Amino acid sequence: MSSNVLSKTVRGFSRALGRTLISEQSAHERGLLQALDPRVKLVGMLAMVTTAALARRLPVMLALFALGVVLAVASRLSLLAMAKRVWLVAFAFTAMIAFPALFLTPGVAVYRIGGLAVTAQGARSALLLITRVEAAVTLSTLLVLTTPWMHLLKALRTLLVPVEVIALLAMTHRYVVLLTETANAMFESRQSRMVGRLNGHEQRRLMVNTGGVLMSKTLELGNEVFLAMQARGFRGEVRLLTNFRLRGWDYVAMMGFAALVVTAAVAGR
Amino acid sequence: MYAASAPCWWMALRRTRRKLFGRTLPLLSLFAAFSFVTMMFNLPLPGGTTGHAVGVGIAAIVLGPWASMLAISLALAIQALFFGDGGITTLGANCFNMAIAGSFAAWAIYRLVSLGAAAESRRRVVAAALAGYGAINLSALLAAIEFGIQPMLFHNANGVPLYAPYSLGVAIPAMMAGHLTIAGVAEAVMSAGLFTYLRRNEPALVGVSPQAQLESAPRSLWGALAAVLLLTPLGILASGAAWGEWAPKDFASAAGRAQIAAASGNAAAPQAAPSGLARLANLWTAPLPDYAPHFVKSTAFGYMLSAMFGVGLILMAAWLAQKWFVREDRSSEPGDTP
Numbered sequence: 001m002s003s004n005v006l007s008k009t010v011r012g013f014s015r016a017l018g019r020t021l022i023s024e025q026s027a028h029e030r031g032l033l034q035a036l037d038p039r040v041k042l043v044g045m046l047a048m049v050t051t052a053a054l055a056r057r058l059p060v061m062l063a064l065f066a067l068g069v070v071l072a073v074a075s076r077l078s079l080l081a082m083a084k085r086v087w088l089v090a091f092a093f094t095a096m097i098a099f100p101a102l103f104l105t106p107g108v109a110v111y112r113i114g115g116l117a118v119t120a121q122g123a124r125s126a127l128l129l130i131t132r133v134e135a136a137v138t139l140s141t142l143l144v145l146t147t148p149w150m151h152l153l154k155a156l157r158t159l160l161v162p163v164e165v166i167a168l169l170a171m172t173h174r175y176v177v178l179l180t181e182t183a184n185a186m187f188e189s190r191q192s193r194m195v196g197r198l199n200g201h202e203q204r205r206l207m208v209n210t211g212g213v214l215m216s217k218t219l220e221l222g223n224e225v226f227l228a229m230q231a232r233g234f235r236g237e238v239r240l241l242t243n244f245r246l247r248g249w250d251y252v253a254m255m256g257f258a259a260l261v262v263t264a265a266v267a268g269r
Numbered sequence: 270m271y272a273a274s275a276p277c278w279w280m281a282l283r284r285t286r287r288k289l290f291g292r293t294l295p296l297l298s299l300f301a302a303f304s305f306v307t308m309m310f311n312l313p314l315p316g317g318t319t320g321h322a323v324g325v326g327i328a329a330i331v332l333g334p335w336a337s338m339l340a341i342s343l344a345l346a347i348q349a350l351f352f353g354d355g356g357i358t359t360l361g362a363n364c365f366n367m368a369i370a371g372s373f374a375a376w377a378i379y380r381l382v383s384l385g386a387a388a389e390s391r392r393r394v395v396a397a398a399l400a401g402y403g404a405i406n407l408s409a410l411l412a413a414i415e416f417g418i419q420p421m422l423f424h425n426a427n428g429v430p431l432y433a434p435y436s437l438g439v440a441i442p443a444m445m446a447g448h449l450t451i452a453g454v455a456e457a458v459m460s461a462g463l464f465t466y467l468r469r470n471e472p473a474l475v476g477v478s479p480q481a482q483l484e485s486a487p488r489s490l491w492g493a494l495a496a497v498l499l500l501t502p503l504g505i506l507a508s509g510a511a512w513g514e515w516a517p518k519d520f521a522s523a524a525g526r527a528q529i530a531a532a533s534g535n536a537a538a539p540q541a542a543p544s545g546l547a548r549l550a551n552l553w554t555a556p557l558p559d560y561a562p563h564f565v566k567s568t569a570f571g572y573m574l575s576a577m578f579g580v581g582l583i584l585m586a587a588w589l590a591q592k593w594f595v596r597e598d599r600s601s602e603p604g605d606t607p
Contacts, residue, residue: 005311005319012309104439144350152350162282164294169350171298172305172343179299179306203313208462211307215327215463216471218303225295 005203006191013184020177022081026145031075033146037250038155044257045143046159051264052135058124060267061131067260068138075146086141087134094133098126149173154240167238175221182217186210274365278342281335297336301343304328308344312455320455323367325408326401327463329375331474337376341368362415366408375404375460393468393475394461401460402453406445409452413437413444 027034033041052064072082107121144152153166187210198206304324311319324344328337342364349360382396417437467475 005313008319009309009311012311016309100439164282167294168298168301168339168343169346171295172301172347175299175302176305176347179302180309183306183309200313200315204458204462207310207312208459209466211310211459212463212466212470214306215303215467218299219296219471219474222292222296222299225299226292229295 005207006187006194009207010184010187010191013180013187016180017177017184019085023145024148026075026077027148029076029146031077031146033071033075033142035249036253037244037246038147038151039158039244040246040250040253040257041143041147042152042155043158044253044261045139047257047261048264049136049139051261052132052139055132055264056269057267058127058131060264061128061135064264065131065135065138068135068142071142072138075142077142077145082138082141086137090133090137091130094130095126098129101126101129151244154244157240163238163240166240171225175218178221179214179218183210183214186213274342274361274369277338277365277369281338293336297332297340298343300328300332300336301340301347304341304344305347307459308348310459312458314451314454314458318451320451322401322452322456322459323371323405323408324456324459325367325371325404326375326379326397326456326460327467329372329404330379330397330400330460330464331467334372334376337372338368341372362412366411366415367405370411371404371408374407375400378403388468388472394465397464398457398461401456401458405453405456406448409444409448410441413441416440416444 036044048064048067052061055061055064069079069082072079102118102122103116104122107119109117110120110123111118147155150170153170156166156169157163190206190210307324308321310321312322313319323341325337325341328340331337332340345363345368346360349363379396379400382399383390383393386392386396414437417440464475
């Protein structure tokens, strides 16, 4: 263990900031999903994710996953980026959970490795788990990558999410980016003043104290933001400008989503 | 899980809404953003590993349980929605386990253990560490229970689990091993460290400024904990052996096999116990075999008793720790009135 908790954390920050940029870029591409009204997309995609979560049959989940891939191509998302950011990560995570199920699920043994038997039920269960997660994660990532964050939040109103929550989410997101940059700057300036190695205790103290300073900065910023809001006339009411308008293409998409969800729900039972 | 979280969010919003139009709106958002950023901190832990803290311990201490619940939920929502780091479908469960149950646990543990402690007392730091440790482990336990009951609830006709494939007996140890040793320690280090930092630099925030009154014994808190203790078994009331938690002897008798077959959607059970199970069965004997003391005949009642015994043990430890520290405080700081 060396000082690389610092660089690891800094790398994590740049990854997060990079993702923010990529999402904003891909949301403004001229693709299929980007052209849809955010409300239609939100409700449609959530319905599909729910269908994937409730489906009980493997072919249906594979079909939903394939649909996700087709939609990604149609929305001009890079499949390589999707594979790296979504599919591999979800696979690694789920496979780790699913692997022991091959052996632990009681059932008919189909293959033996040493003293352990892979059961048919175990293999099916692991496959179900992995495809379900892949399908759901692909569909929800498509929603996020093809919709500007502010539009996505405003569309949440259609799901009856309170205005205050939407305002809180919008503000949180904005300051996540700012505070990430602040923390990044603090770590980098500390790193540039460091010679030699810190031991575990010193590293812990460094991380925790940076956290403390960040919290002080956060609270100070909170007060400033409040004063700025006051100055601009904030009187305790949150108003959202929602100027979404449904167009012909959106009605087609609505019907398409409905047809897909009903088909998948019936076939997946 | 969304259904379980919704009423808590609603209550939290109602409680903070009155204040939401003051400083609270930006403060909550910023605190949520802060939690999100600290979740990315790599925290080196004793023993050479690194872990990430959620920050629920310090959030509950600084903001109180309701606002902390909202702040952590917001951070988790941003993580799931925007960064895609947790599924949208699991967000409800994540928030319930970490933000809601975690905030309450952290707040209750901190208040109980630091009860009557002087502003400068070391007991407050210990209380903050325990709050973080307890909150994360409670969250993990809840998650493990949610995983563990899935194969009982959702499996197809062949006994193939549709969602998480593990029974409680596998899910709980697998989940708790990592949290008792790594994630819990990370949270404890973060909570205690931040608490110490804030006490030194922003004492008003953690309620230990000279003006802040030492809180009196919150009797209602003990009452609430007693209620939780009584309600604990509700979640695990189930008759018969849990699916997948069969003992080797269940395979040996015809009646046992019939029961397993019935529970597994009529898939025939093997004549003998799987060899692995038979071997593992003798590996260890739990202090409460099958979670049921010998003198209790009903399995469900045994489960209940064991669960209450477990929670009671934790509470008793907290209570004893509190008593012990109070005495130490009194002897070391004779001028203080607790």
